[in-house]
Amino acid sequence: MSIGVHGVSKSFGTFQALENVSLDIPHGTLLALLGPSGSGKTTLLRIIAGLEGPDAGRIEEDGQDITNRHARQREVGFVFQHYALFRHMSVFENIAFGMRVRKAPAAEITSRVEELLHLVRLDGLGARKPAQLSGGQRQRVALARALAIRPRILLLDEPFGALDAKVRVELRQWLRRLHDEIGMTSIFVTHDQEEAFELADEVVVMNHGRIEQRGKPDEVFDKPATPFVMDFLGNVNLFHGRVENGRAFWHGVPIDYPDYPHAQSRPARVYLRPHELDIARTGTAAPGGLGGALAAAAQSLPATVVRLTRTGAMTRITCQTGDASHELHVDLPSAVAREIAFQPGDSVAITPRHVRVFLPDPEYVI
Amino acid sequence: MASNSRWKKSLLNFFHLEHYWKHPLFSAVRRTGQRLARGLRQWSHSLSKAATATRLSELLLIAAAVASIGLLIVVPLASVFVAAFANGPRAWWEAIAHDPDTRHAIWLSLTVAPVAVAFNTIFGIAAAWLVARFRFPGRTLLVSLFDVPFSVSPVVAGLALVLIFGRQGLFGPTLATFGAKVIFAWPGLVLATTFVTLPMVVRELIPVMEAIGPEEELAAVSLGANGWQVFWRITLPNIRWALLHGIVLANARAMGEFGAVYVVSGHIAGATDTMPLRVEKLFQEYRTPASMAVASVLAGLALVTLVAKVVIERQLEAESKELEAARASDAGTDPTTGGDLS
Numbered sequence: 191m192s193i194g195v196h197g198v199s200k201s202f203g204t205f206q207a208l209e210n211v212s213l214d215i216p217h218g219t220l221l222a223l224l225g226p227s228g229s230g231k232t233t234l235l236r237i238i239a240g241l242e243g244p245d246a247g248r249i250e251e252d253g254q255d256i257t258n259r260h261a262r263q264r265e266v267g268f269v270f271q272h273y274a275l276f277r278h279m280s281v282f283e284n285i286a287f288g289m290r291v292r293k294a295p296a297a298e299i300t301s302r303v304e305e306l307l308h309l310v311r312l313d314g315l316g317a318r319k320p321a322q323l324s325g326g327q328r329q330r331v332a333l334a335r336a337l338a339i340r341p342r343i344l345l346l347d348e349p350f351g352a353l354d355a356k357v358r359v360e361l362r363q364w365l366r367r368l369h370d371e372i373g374m375t376s377i378f379v380t381h382d383q384e385e386a387f388e389l390a391d392e393v394v395v396m397n398h399g400r401i402e403q404r405g406k407p408d409e410v411f412d413k414p415a416t417p418f419v420m421d422f423l424g425n426v427n428l429f430h431g432r433v434e435n436g437r438a439f440w441h442g443v444p445i446d447y448p449d450y451p452h453a454q455s456r457p458a459r460v461y462l463r464p465h466e467l468d469i470a471r472t473g474t475a476a477p478g479g480l481g482g483a484l485a486a487a488a489q490s491l492p493a494t495v496v497r498l499t500r501t502g503a504m505t506r507i508t509c510q511t512g513d514a515s516h517e518l519h520v521d522l523p524s525a526v527a528r529e530i531a532f533q534p535g536d537s538v539a540i541t542p543r544h545v546r547v548f549l550p551d552p553e554y555v556i
Numbered sequence: 557m558a559s560n561s562r563w564k565k566s567l568l569n570f571f572h573l574e575h576y577w578k579h580p581l582f583s584a585v586r587r588t589g590q591r592l593a594r595g596l597r598q599w600s601h602s603l604s605k606a607a608t609a610t611r612l613s614e615l616l617l618i619a620a621a622v623a624s625i626g627l628l629i630v631v632p633l634a635s636v637f638v639a640a641f642a643n644g645p646r647a648w649w650e651a652i653a654h655d656p657d658t659r660h661a662i663w664l665s666l667t668v669a670p671v672a673v674a675f676n677t678i679f680g681i682a683a684a685w686l687v688a689r690f691r692f693p694g695r696t697l698l699v700s701l702f703d704v705p706f707s708v709s710p711v712v713a714g715l716a717l718v719l720i721f722g723r724q725g726l727f728g729p730t731l732a733t734f735g736a737k738v739i740f741a742w743p744g745l746v747l748a749t750t751f752v753t754l755p756m757v758v759r760e761l762i763p764v765m766e767a768i769g770p771e772e773e774l775a776a777v778s779l780g781a782n783g784w785q786v787f788w789r790i791t792l793p794n795i796r797w798a799l800l801h802g803i804v805l806a807n808a809r810a811m812g813e814f815g816a817v818y819v820v821s822g823h824i825a826g827a828t829d830t831m832p833l834r835v836e837k838l839f840q841e842y843r844t845p846a847s848m849a850v851a852s853v854l855a856g857l858a859l860v861t862l863v864a865k866v867v868i869e870r871q872l873e874a875e876s877k878e879l880e881a882a883r884a885s886d887a888g889t890d891p892t893t894g895g896d897l898s
Contacts, residue, residue, distance in 0.1 A: 239778055241774055261778050262780050274775040276772055291781040321878050336779075338779075
């Protein structure tokens, strides 16, 4: 079941939750809506489910307009953020609910519920009440309940938000397998980029009710389309520099930037990811050695090591630029960092392997 | 102990009570009784301990509390029963059952109150749903309007009804042409009783429905349930104890209502006298024992209400605790059962 969202807008009072959002989701995709809170991702999900109505725009299923179809008739499986299990019903009755209101025969209900309990690895727990289950188990009951009506689309609102780290990772991998087995279209909302990148076929990054970027996880990560995406994906060094004549200047260090061939100088934002920086010691390197040659030839920035922080497999080196005006982070594999044995106070040269430059929108200049 | 249980068993057999004895409501009453007895034992124990380890201020406070509750509540209530049974149970029974006007008053109270309560229940659920589930202009004003019956004197409420439905009232003449009589008749009693008990159910339901939130109802809709199915299968089971609490309170108030009913009833003996009006009338006619007998019935109903209220409140408390626990353990893990995903 493919889904089409066309020019959808929605506001709550004065708050614009969605602004002219359009999105096509092909059948069988596992799509992540990624964004900070208030970016409109949950509103979009609820509009697709029919739990909210858009102020403007259309929702389509396989090219058919379903904007005015009631949530009851959309055959969409919705998993709520806090599961919304029916607390006075047993796990069995929770899962059976959708079939009961459709007046399915009792024998069919029993076999389907047993099948789903097995699918979500909760065999034998049908008689329990939701309050007697752990968070991860409740999550799976909510999923089984949504799947019971054989939905053509599965929507999940922050499905792992309320779980602790270990359970979250397990459930994530399990959900991916489940999606592949069942083969329907699934959309989930998250504010956790790691979750989005690990789980989804495609990621849609949202901000202020608009889509900032859409693409495969690698694309979004490697080629962030906007400064917001770059910022939101986090873990970057940001500098305010200038562009002119096909070059960007970062602390006086020139970087090729062919997108701006004009002579007029303009302010720009320069983003450097910590793991895309090379770092070499300058103080001890032989003048004719590789480090010195790099520093001289390439576009590198002199800096001083301030401290080293080990975070598992990576070591983060915090440096200060030569004029002590900025800090920047460099990530190295811990093994490499140990071998080079950086010490606080070391003089280093930092060379970017990859730089992203964003110009402010022209209308904001001057 | 053995003889005690044998005695209990034969008593249960005699009244065919075995089934009820195991009924959850009954066992809740029983547990409440046991708890009360244990509380009393502990209290007397701590009193005797307090007497030795004394803190004078504590003792004074306890004495003041006991004295004021005793003087204001226990003694007056007990004196009603004492006066009612002063001439023995037979005289009490005759005062109630052999006076046709009294019989009618009891009958009238037992019919007016349920109708008013039923109306309140329907109104209460609808209004609470509206207020708890929707945001609209004037919502706060509406919620404050629900409280008007509590803040307005019942006599004023009664007079207002007379002004609207009375013979010279707004709708009175129109109603008269259809032969419908509201004031000085059964419909007026129901209207007045409904008015004064109006906030009871709504007030109980709004906070509970707000605490539960709309998610379960939305989940039911997304699973294909229609409005009625959502209400009967999701909303009602979730609010049942709060609803029952509201109904019990509304019923107690409806049975005992005097002021508003006094104005609209015209107190016609054998026709529009409810129990409280009958008590007052008998009292005015210097038939104190009969008056006290009817009063004791009212007081007895109040005691039943009290027990029901305590039982329901315990259920409510248990449910709200469950709700909190469910919220708190969202992040919890229980790897012991069914946690294996590989």
